[in-house]
Structure formats: structure tokens, C-alpha cells
Amino acid sequence: MQFWKLNKVPLLLTFVSVTLYWFFAYDLIRTEYTKLIVLYSSLWLLFILLLKYAEDNIRLLTIVAFLFRAVFILAIPNLSQDFYRFIWDGRMILEGFNPYIYTPEAFVQTQEFPISQSEELYAGMGQLNGSHFSNYPPINQLCFVIAGLFSSHSILGSAVILRLIIIAADFGTLVFGKRLLKQLDMSEKNIFWYLLNPFIIIELTGNLHFEAVMIFFLVWSLYVLHSGRWKWAAVIFALSVSVKLIPLLFLPLLFWYFKKSNNNNALKHTLTTLNTRVQNNKSITQIESSVISSEVEKSLRPLDFARGDNPIDYKRLISFYSIVGIINLLLFLPFYNSEFITNYSKTVALWFNNFEFNASAYYLAREIGYLLSGYNEIAIIGKILPAIVFLYIIYLAIFKIQVNTKALIKHMLLAFTCYLFLSTTVHPWYVATLLILSVFTNYKFPLVWSFVIILSYLAYINLNSADKSENLWIIALEYSIVYAVFIWETFIKKASSTKLA
Template identity: 60%
Template sequence: MFLNTTLFKLYKTPLLLVFASLLFYISFAYDLVRTDYIKLVSLYTALCFLLFKLVKLLKTNIKLLTWLAFGFRAVFILAIPHLSQDFYRFIWDGRMLLEGFNPYLFTVESFISNGEFPVAQAKELYKGMGILNASHFTNYPPINQLCFVIAGLFSGKSILGSVMVMRLLIIVADFGTLYFGKKLLTNLNMPTYRIFWYILNPFIIIELTGNLHFEGVMIFFLIWSLYLLHIGKWQLAAVAFAFSVSVKLIPLIFLPLFFQWFNKRDISGVLKITHLISFYVIVGITTIVLFLPFYSSEFINNYTETVALWFKNFEFNASIYYIARAIGYTFRGYNEIAIIGQITPIIVFVFVLIITFFRRNKTTIELITAMLLVLSFYYFTATTVHPWYIATLLILSVFTKYKFPLVWSFVIILSYLAYLNIDKADKSENLWIIGLEYGIVYSVFIWEVFIKTPKTLKEF
């Protein structure tokens, strides 16, 4: 009894923080309506504060932090996501594949409008994903589709069952990220507790485990690839990188950045180029092989058409794009995205080339920092920035001196306030709220990148 009392006194504060976190996560998972924005922001703010206190108090107790990461995720196991509808399309795609259909060749709407229901619970899935999602071809790459198929195999007739299977896959990926993230931090002579700014972050727990976004699986393969690259196993790193691309296409933007990393590895200039080219070839061949089962001329057309929507049709939570759009409205007054959406990819490409050839990217930390800057620039100029996109920035920041992605992972919750008008005639975003979000993010970004010196940047 005395021992228990002593332990309680010793760990009283952490225990209270853990208990409060569990209560808030339970409320978030099972007792939150997404239009209840006061509760949404309050819960999220409280959880972010508790994250900060827990990591600071327990940063020397890696084992306990790991158990907490698992426990907080376990809270969501039986919860149906209520901040995103995408999982309904995930389930549809997986069941389509199991029924022998190529999901890249058919829209959901093409079946439903003809009164056809090719998969179990087709009506429920169609209603859940919404008309916009149902009217487009799927854009999820093959490894992502494999996850959907696994959900269909284990639970082909239950939406909740499929959700649970996908959630477990994402949790497994998160702990893979934890494992290789800690190893990479150790190899870089950085404190291993830094990985918990990602793994224990409420943003990651809610967006990936809770809302079932597969950025977590993509990030697992990306961090595994970076670890393999750091220890010299670049051939295996290329395969892991291709798997990351085959979950989400976004890592493709990093490919030019490897130029300097390979360029400093060998004495012979020819051998350097050979390794670099071989890396690209392995990535390309592995990615093509993974896409090959779905290949057809229709697939290429449908897939490129769907990916193009993110540049020419969709607008959400943008920053620089909204400013450019407002300027364009003053003298054109219509369809600015069609024009700006063609220009911004060129600007991003030029920026990537500048970072590739004119910034030092020879060490692993320099390479990861370059990745962080490139992806940040892409999101700053993008027409659509969904909350879960920031997950990749957050994991990259763990291995750098920058904290602005950590700040962004907190203020990104403001983007959900756009959903307040979902059932009203006015479905436009509140630009004041978006301005507040980006005002904070850009302030920290400019301070860290352009004003602070390396010596004044403090440890996490």
C-alpha cells in the first residue's frame, strides 16, 4: 500500500494528464459532431496542451510514451470517422477489387445511376461518400488499394468491421514509423523522444487513426527508406521509396533532391551518377510493377484526369493561391483556378530545381530539411490543403531544427470550421479563419527560416 501511494505521488501529474487525455480522446471519438466547432476546437486545444506536457515530463521514459501512443489509438478502434467521408470510398474500392472490377475504370456514380449495386452495402457506401466523391474515378495508388482489399477480405459486409481493419493497418504503420524513426534519430545523434512529437501528436492520432487517412502508411515507407538510405542500403531504400509513392504520390516531389546525396558518396564521378540513376530506375520499375495489374489505356486517362482535379478544380484551405485568385478576380473575374492551376506546378518545379542544385543537400539531415522546405512550398502554393496533408511535414520536421510544422499541426484544426456551412446554402470558406491559420504558420515559418540563426533555434 505504501509503495502504491509513493508511486502515485511520484507519477501523480503524468497520471492525471494521461487520464484527461483518455477522456478527451473518448469524447472526440464517440461524442463529437463535426459542426460543433466550439467543442471541436476546445478538445483539440486541450489535447495539444496535454501532448506538450506529457512529452516534456516523460521524454526519458520512451517505453511509457510508446504505451501511451498505443493506448490513445486504441480508443478509436470502434469509432466511425466523423470528420471525413473518404473511408466510404476506401471500402468501396476494396470490395470492387474483390468482386473482380478494376476500381480505376469505374466511378461509383456509373453503377448507382443505373440501379446497379456491385458490392455489399453499396447504397450505404454511396450515401456516405457523397456525390462529389462518387462522381470521380479513384485516385488511390496500388498499395493503398491493397489495404482496402485487406479490409474487404476480413470484413466484406460490415462498414464498422472494415473501418476496424483499416484502422489496425494504419496503427501498425505508425509503429513502424516509430521503430525506424527512433533508429534514424539515434543514427543522427538526435534525442529519440523527438519522434513522439509525431507519434503522440493528437493531429496524427485523430487524422490518421481516427479519420483513416493512409498518409500514415506512406510515411512509414518514407521513413524506412530514409533510414535505409542513411545506413547505405540505397537499393532497398529505392524499393521502400517506391512503396511510399504507391500509397500516395506526393513523395515523387522529392526525387530530384537525391542528386547531391548520391553525388558525394563515391570517389569516381561515373559511379556516383550510376548509383543515382540506378536509384531512380529501381524506384521507377518498382512503381510501374505495382501499378501494372491495373494497366489499360482507360486507366491512364482516368487516373491523370482525376489527379488533375487537385490542380484545376478543387479549392480548400489554400493560402497563396487564394491571394492570387483574389487578384485575378479584379481583372478577369472568373475561373481563376484553371489559369493559376497551370502555373503553380511550374513554379513548384522551378523551386525544386533551385533547392536541388543551389542548396547543400549532402547529409541526411540536409536532405530531409530540403524535403521539408520543398513540400512546404508546394502546400503554400497549392489550391487544396486538407488537414491530413500536414502529416508528412510533421514527420520530416522531427529530423530538422524547424518547428513550424508542429505549430501548423495545431492550428490546422481551424480548417475544419469551413464545414460549418455544409448544410447551408452558403458553402464558402471563412477566409478570416484561414487567414488566422496561415498568419500564425507563416509568422513562425519566416521567423525560423529567415530570421533566427541556427544557434538560437532551440531543441524541441
């Protein structure tokens, strides 16, 4: 009874949220646009209120976060078809086929059905997905194989296994995210901007996107790296890359992080922890505590960064890169043959040179191309935009010195923001990586984007008409909001703070 009195409002909010999540999971079709927007907006309002009224009740927020995920356990994803391909790849590997060599379409066209429910899976994934070779890295494929092992004849059963893996990954993100926030002297409650976010629950747990697993390994790697155990951090970072290739973008940003003084991170962490324990130990007198704290400060002082006085430890930097590279090569090795590199590179290139969805800068460049040449210049623009992203990342890596983990994460966020702003294809779940990085910074535009990204689903509003293209007015609305908040946080707010200082 006492628990109810203390948590009445959060519990009522939780009950309403569970009801709405149930409708989202089991009673929504993607083309029901009004229902989609109303449900999503309502869940977002409840999310904000829940964070407000639950205050610092971390235990309650944790239980609620996983309760919301549990609602989706028996649901078939209704906003994405990708999971059909996940199931196909996993079952193909168990049958001895290489998913990087064979396309689903090649089997279906010849009326060959190498796995259980072949026709149903192919129909579910669609012709576009089924006509390409797999682009999912090995650890991602391992998740698909696990689903095939436990459920080789049921699509729903496979979906349940995939969902349990994603929920387990989210739990790992909670554990290591909280630890990293604590070490960075930030509020542990920040992790719930990610964990309780309706966008994350719907897109990752609901629609079975494995950014959740990649993010788990990435956050774990950052925590271990901050603690000074760089070799283990490299191993875990490699696993993140082997789920999704996105973390490869962040490797150049580690350039300045491996300054020689940074090798003392573990010692600094130990001394700081010791100082905290001394301060909290009631058996130590105030005088003794002051003396010990003074000695700890003297020990920490030589470990502080002095820009320009600490050369890069190239040995550790190169070793970190080597560990990441070697582990991924070993993971890909079982799938290697003469066709693998050609097929995989062509499949990845599709996201730059062929596919286009929910883009911003690219769509402006495309319109300019139409004006100048009269046709879509994606083949050219798709090469120029990635080059700009690469140059910006190199600029961040060389000219913006990352002297600590906070600065490193900030630059990772800016690098990935540039990548998304200049991409030809921005599916909603891509924003998940941006959102988790923002948890460890003061930036809020990824949070805003995680709300307005639902507008991208309205792009399908024209599919039943003669004009099947995306509704560019809706996309313009989405990006107008995102760019406005980004510019305000990055330039206007920063300039105002500088003037006040």
C-alpha cells in the same frame, strides 16, 4: 505503488486525455465547432504537459501513444468521409472490378449494386467523391482489399481493419524513426512530437488517412538510405510512392546525395559504431581506447565530404530512380488498360485545376484573377503554381547540395512546404508529412501548423447558410500564424544566428 509515485502526473494526464479522446471519437459531430475546438485545444495542452512531465520515459510515452490510438478502434470517422471510398474500392477489386475504370456513381445511377452495402457506402462518400475515378495507388488499394477480405459486409468491421493497418504503420514509424534519430545524433524523444501529437492521432488513426502508411515507408527508406543500403532504400521508397504519390516530389533532391564519397556511408557508420562500442567497453584500458579511437578517426577522415571534389555517381542515382519507377510500374500493371492513364491523370489533375480548399497563396492569386477578369482563373493558376513548385524543387536539387541525410531531410521539408503553400487544396492530413520531416530538423512551424490546422474545419461553418463558401477570415488566421512562424524560423532567426556567428 512505486510506479504510481514516480509517474503520478503523466498517468493523470493520460487518464484525462483518454477521456477526451473518447468524447472526440464517439460523441462529436463535425459541425459542433465549439466542442471541436475545445476538445482539440485541451488535448494539445495535455500533449505538451505529457511530454514535459514524462521527460525521457520512452517506454511510458510509447504505451500511452498506442493507448490513445486504441480508443478509436471501434469509432466511425467523424471528420472525414474518405474511408467510405476506401471500403468501396477494396470490395470492388475483390469482385473483379477495376477502381480506376469504374466510378461508384456509374453503378448507383443504373441501380446496379456490385458490392455489399453499395448504397450506404455511396451515400457516405458523397456525390463529389463518388463521381470520380479512384486516385489511390496500388499499395493503398492493397490495404483496402485487406479490409474487404476480413470484413465484406460491415462498414465498422472494415474501418477497424483499416485502423489496425494504420496503427501498425505508426509502430513501424516509431521503430525506424527512433533509429534514424539516433544515427543523426538527435534525441529519440523527438519522434513523440509526431507519435503523440493529437493531430496525428485524430487525423490518421481516427479519420483513417493513409499518410500514416506512406510516412512509415518514407522514414524506413531514409533510415536504410542513411545506412548506405541504397538499393533496399529505393525499393522501400517505391512502396511509399505506391501508397501516396507525394514522395515523388523528393526524388530530384537526391541528385547531390549520390556523390561518390557518399557511397562510403555504410563504412562510416560501421567505423563510428565501432568507435562508440570501444569507448563503452570497460575491459579496454584508456590508453588502448585512445589508440583505437585515433585509428578510427584516421580512417574516417578520407571519407569526409569535400565539396566539388566528389563527382556524382550517376550510375547509382539512375539505378535508384529506375528501381522506384520499375516497381511502381509493376504495381500498377494489374490495373492497366487503354482507359487507365487517361482516367488516372484526369483524377489527379482535379487537385490542381478544379478542387480548392484551405489554400493560401492560391486564394490571393484567385482574388487577383477576379479583379482582372471577373471570374475564377483556377484553370490558369492551377498550372502556374505547380510550375513554381517544380522550379523551386529543381533549385533545391541543383544549387543546394545535400551532403548528408540531415540536409536531405531539411530540403525535403522545404520542398513540401512550398508545395502546400502553393496548393489549391490543403486538407488537414496533408500536414502529417511535413510534421514527420520536421522531427529530424530544428523547424517547429510544422508543429504549430498541426495545431492551427483544426481551424480549417471551421470552413464548413457556412454550409447551413445561403453562402456555402469557406470563411476566408478563419483561413487568414490559420495561415497568418503559420507564415509568421515560418518566416521567423527561416529568415529572421537564421539572420540573427549569422550575425552572432
